[in-house]
Amino acid sequence: MSAFRNPFDHRVRLHRSGCACGRHASQAEHDHAEALEARQLQDRVVEGAVMRALFPQDEMRRGFLRAVGAGTALAAVSTLFPLGLAKEAFAQGAGALEKTKLKVGFIPITCATPIIMAHPLGFYSKYGLDVEVVKTAGWAVIRDKALAKEYDAAHMLSPMPLAISTGTGSNPIPWTAPAVENINGQAITLAMKHKDKRDPKDWKGFKFAVPFDYSMHNYLLRYYLAEHGLDPDRDVQIRSVPPPEMVANLRADNIDGFLAPDPVNQRAVYDGVGFIHLLSKEIWDGHPCCVFSASKEFVAQNPNTYHALLKSILDATAYARKAENRKEIAAAIAPANYLNQPVTVVEQVLTGTYADGLGNVKKDPNRIDFDPFPYDSFAVWILTQMKRWGQLKGEVDYAKVAKEVFLATDAARLMKELGMPAADPARPIVVMGKTFDPKQPAAYVDSFAIKRG
């Protein structure tokens, strides 16, 4: 797969001893292993396509597999359909993109940085894709447009694919989140008049805004408030307000503060309307925020396109991770076609050298960071919070849902292909000093004093 590496890219090392991932003695051995894996993946895709053709309804397929077992099923299907031949035929056309013109929706916030910057900085075209990135008015609209297949893939809040897949707030539709776009990068901003009320215990009766009910913002704000003894449903009001309206509402005194994605926080500072009380990384350093997402249907029907698209995003994310690239990215995504914000606002968010609204210049290079790996544990944590606040009812198979939606395996494989360092699957999650064990989600939910249902 080294052929995929762009030889004109100064960041790519074409010659080195050993292989790209470091697990093999030579590049040749690495490539062989990769080819084998790729072939296995292809076979999977062909099998999947055949099974879908035989069982248009996933329910039926699962029922069939449960009843006869996977091995029997494979044998049975093989007698009906020459799977081997199909796999052969498919292998001939491996790598051909099913679709090159794509539409990807985004919300104009810095979380979407990889999706957006991949356009002006040419990451999509590098993988042979002609992607139109379309600015969208709100989360409900981006969800509806993605469900309506107007978009091939979309920028979503990380809980949204889980909500769509589990049918929370709509009919369940299998959705995937193959890459996290950003980690950290959110903040709690309060109106200027509250600049002396820095202790959350003084916030009783406040009106807060979050971008969407199914958002990390909502869960982080609730967590933060609850840890300080405030019941987020009784002691304060939390409303769902589209990001562009947040600063206007803060200015008009309709809300006291918000936990919002950037550049909204920095924009409130820029306009002298609010100050940054707390960066979200101080609640949970390394928390995911937004994801790159697509329907399972798109992933299954356009495996090559999907991989190329995912690679562009992973590649862009890796580029965005490097501090030295941040200024260039800020200049690329600030214009009206993308974020439509003053460059300095975007730059402050991305470089982490920012005005806090109280007259101080703060420096925190990790204010926002980009790490694409969709840890299952992220999904499990989100599900625990959905459960905690009553958005999910009944029994939840946390691990199963997480695995189906957050496609960690795909991401790991592609990251390896791109020569990116492997993610540490055991990376701990610590939220406000409390460690989360993804193997014990139910106990975690039970451990909270303030919760619903």
Next chain:
Amino acid sequence: MTQPFLKVEALAKRYPGPAGKPANTVFENIHFGIAKGEFACIVGHSGCGKTTILNVLAGLDEASEGVVIMDGREVRGPSLDRGVVFQGHALLPWLSTLKNVEFGVRSRWPQWTPKQIEAHSIRYLEMVGLGHALHKKPAELSGGMKQRVGIARAFAIQPKMLLLDEPFGALDALTRGTIQDELLAIVQATHQTVFMITHDVDEAILLADKVLLMSNGPHARIAEIVDITMPRDRSRATIHHDPQYYRIRNHLVDFLVNRSRDYAAGEPAAAAHDPRNPPLVRPGLEGGAEVLPLSAGTAAAVSLLKPLSSASA
């Protein structure tokens, strides 16, 4: 008398009464005939159902009982065989004078070329003296001119019979006189069969061959048929020099003022009267009818009749 061109038999119009009550009868037992080329006027007070009778003849309304036979065929629905001149001229206000006439002509002869239709329509408009106003909209015309367009439209389709519903009722006296003359000239030239409603006794005498006198409604009927025995070549300027004129006029006015209400149920005149065969009278001729002397009060009553005509529907 041979079978007349138009024959009306046992015509009646009743409206369903309030629940349980007997029906409202506007008129019943209407019998009359009009010969080809004959000009018949119908005279009667408002509410006796004249306009309904005309609408039934036109096919726009349906009688409750009875039949109308024209040229040997029963009248069912409107037809180009009968041209109608409406009381309120009924010109289509968005069309020019010429287009209004062409609208009918195109219907009558759909196979004609636009040129033929135009030429034919212009001929009829010139006949009523409107050659200069072909491209004016109705709103730009005076009342008299509008009614002339209405007449031209009715004549232009060359119907077998012309029905005029009080066509000059809304016009001032001077205009009315002029158009009456024109209508007289055209009818005499074309030998058109005409049925016309009027409230104007003088108009009836000037134009008609016979006048149908209707008694008052409800239960209106044809009380008498008055034969206008004066020679046909009449003119408005000289007609009152004819000795018959006042005799006929007195007879008609007397009917309207005094006798029209005598035919209600139970009145002696009604009992002696056979509506299927109303008496034909010739008051113009000496001894043609019993001519009642005009009492002093009647002259005033005649002028009182005028407002009635304009109020009639």
Next chain:
Amino acid sequence: MKSARPWLAPLLSALFLALLVGVWYLATYQPAAEATVDSEYAALVGQAASTGAKSAMPTPGEVGAKLWEHLSDPFYDRGTNDKGIGIQLLYSIGRVLLGFGLAALVAIPLGFVIGMSPLIYKALDPFIQVLKPVSPLAWMPLALYTIKDSGISAIFVIFICSLWPMLVNTAFGVAGVRRDWLNVARTLEVSRLRTAFQVILPAAAPTIMTGMRISIGIAWLVIVAAEMLVGGTGIGYFVWNEWNNLSIANIISAILFIGLIGMALDTLLARLARAVTYRE
């Protein structure tokens, strides 16, 4: 009343405008204030924030400059999400005309049927009465959900809001055609089709045009809101995008353009209405 001084009204208009701009200028005028923060911080925030204040309403001069900027380059295209105001207006006008045109295609024939048949009128009246007062934007989620295309959904919303005034006015106009005119057509044995097109249609045309004028006014109101909701293109998207950027000067410019186009659409239909109006 005919004014003896025809210049008086325009003069007054100009005076009001001057007064409005004057008040606006005074209300937004801010004397240059000393920065209250150090220069490093000041470089990171907006002008107002550097003096410890909230960002202010734009002055007439700023809005004028923005207007000039839009007028001097109305049709630029810098990518999917950044197009000139002229292009955005054309998108909106296109949607309005399409939705409105489709509504006319449905409302006028249907209005004809309703107007000619008292039975159908009575049967459909409850539906019309219930659906007519529904805010067109309430249809948006339903449209998005069922049609599954935001562009078509926006057009559908325009369609549905344009439908009622045209439908009701057409039915009313058709039902009110003078009996005499219909009788003329009947006595002339004019076919039903020709009667519909040559008598009823022209007779009801002024009423129908009134409905169309109301409809296009509503459609133009609604398109802005609909585009703000679904985004993508159009003047509504432009307003949303500039709101996102908190650029009040741009929003005021857009408001002016929306008003002007609305006036132009209304004038256009008023002209058409005059063309079909007749005097009796």
